[in-house]
Amino acid sequence: MSPIPSLVALLAVSAYAADPALDTLLKGVETRYNKAKTLQVQFQEDYTPPSRPKRTESGVLKLRKPGRMRWDYDQPKGKLFVSDGKYLWLYTPEGNRAERMKLKESDDMRAPLAFLLGKLNFDKEFRNLQSKPEGAATLRLRGSILL
Numbered sequence: 483m484s485p486i487p488s489l490v491a492l493l494a495v496s497a498y499a500a501d502p503a504l505d506t507l508l509k510g511v512e513t514r515y516n517k518a519k520t521l522q523v524q525f526q527e528d529y530t531p532p533s534r535p536k537r538t539e540s541g542v543l544k545l546r547k548p549g550r551m552r553w554d555y556d557q558p559k560g561k562l563f564v565s566d567g568k569y570l571w572l573y574t575p576e577g578n579r580a581e582r583m584k585l586k587e588s589d590d591m592r593a594p595l596a597f598l599l600g601k602l603n604f605d606k607e608f609r610n611l612q613s614k615p616e617g618a619a620t621l622r623l624r625g626s627i628l629l
Contacts, residue, residue, distance in 0.1 A: 508604045515602040521545040
C-alpha cells in the first residue's frame, strides 16, 4: 500500500470552523482518495463507552478498494480489525479472542463508514471539520463522524 504522508486522520470531536481554504483542501483529498486503490493512514480514536471511562486507541489503517480494510492497533497493542468486504474479524489480545461477523450485520462504527470502502464525501460523513498543520508535509484533520 502506498501511504499518503500528508494526511493523518483523527476521528475525534472538535469545534466547527467554516473555512473556504479547508473546503478546497477537503475536495482535493476527496478527489485523490476516490481515485486511489490503496491508502494507509495513522489514526487515533477517542471514545467513551456507556458507563465506562474514556478510551483512546491508535494505530495504522490500511485500505484496499473495493471493500478491504485492516486496522492494526499500537494502542491497545496487538488489537486487530480486518474486513474482506463481506466479513469482519476482530482480534483482542487481552482476551486472546477472535470474532467474525458479516459486514452488513455489524453495528461496529468502523464497518458502516462508507468513505472507507467507497466514495469519500466529507460533507456527508463528518461534521465539525478542522485542519491543523503539523510540520512541513503533514496536515491533521479533525472531525466528528456522523452516525
